Amino acid sequence: MPFGTWWRGTPLPDLSPLPAFSASISTDTQLITRLAKLSQQEIDDRFQTGKHLYIAFISEVPVAYGWVATREVNFPHFQFSFLIPPRNCYLWDFLTLPEWRGRGIYPHLLQTIIRQEALVDRFWIGYEPGNEASAHGIRKAGFHMVTELVIAEGRVSGLTLFDSSEYAQASADFFHLPIVTNTGS
Template identity: 55%
Template sequence: MALATWWRTDLLPALAPLPTFSVQLSDDRELIARLAHCSPRIIDARFEAGDRLYLAFMDEKPAAYGWVTTHKGYITDLRLTFALPAHNSYLYDFLTLPEWRGHGIYPRLLQAIIRQEESCERFWIGYRPGNEASARGMSKAGFQIICDLVVTQSRASGLILFEQSEHALASSGVFQLPIVATESSSR
């Protein structure tokens, strides 16, 4: 799983406006459970933990969603849990509904979250291997893809940095994993 970050000192690229696009915080548990095809108990647990849900709309219809946490992040599949430092947030569980894919909603949703989460200085997000649409959307939004998780026996065990930048080096402290290698990459 590759990881990316955006910091307040980074450029936020201009994206052409989508005329009927809007983003808002939501606590509509039934709607998100339906959109995400998951149990309302999972949604309730996220809200109880203090996580926030952002919904993107096109023509006032739900088009995409994503979650923000500022205290504790997790990547369940890789048995990784990490406490976030102050002023950091982890963005997770994003989905653009199939009928809205290809319209540039994902990078605009990411930028809307950055703008609305004013107390956060650093944003972190990941994407699964092979999900090039997510990688492109993150890059369009201004995120730098900085490292990859090393997985050993289905567990995250370290980081491979794509660069020796301050952003990449900070990932070790955020995800509480050792840096095991640095690779030269044209990312």
């Protein structure tokens, strides 16, 4: 699973204008339930563990969403969780509704989150291998792809760095994982 980061002070690339676009934090559980197809209990659990949701709109129509984690991250599939260091956040569980895909909404949503999360200096985000649309949107928003989880026997065992940049080196501290030399796999 590849991950990218954006750090406060790094210029954000200009995006093509997206007329009538807006995005903001939402606590409207009925809307969240409808968009994200989560139960009330799942939404409550996310809110109680320091997570919050941004919803993107075109005019007044909700078109996309994404979650921001500020305390902890859990990847149950890989039996892996970690605490988020201060002034960092992890962006996750993003979705652009099918009828709105291909319009550049995802990078606009990511940049809006960056601009609105003033207490965060480092933003981290991952995507499922093979999800090139997500990878493209993340890069287009200004994220630098830095690392990938190393999975051994169904569990996270470390990170492979994509380069030797300060961003990549910092990923080991963020994820609390050792750096594993790339074996070419």
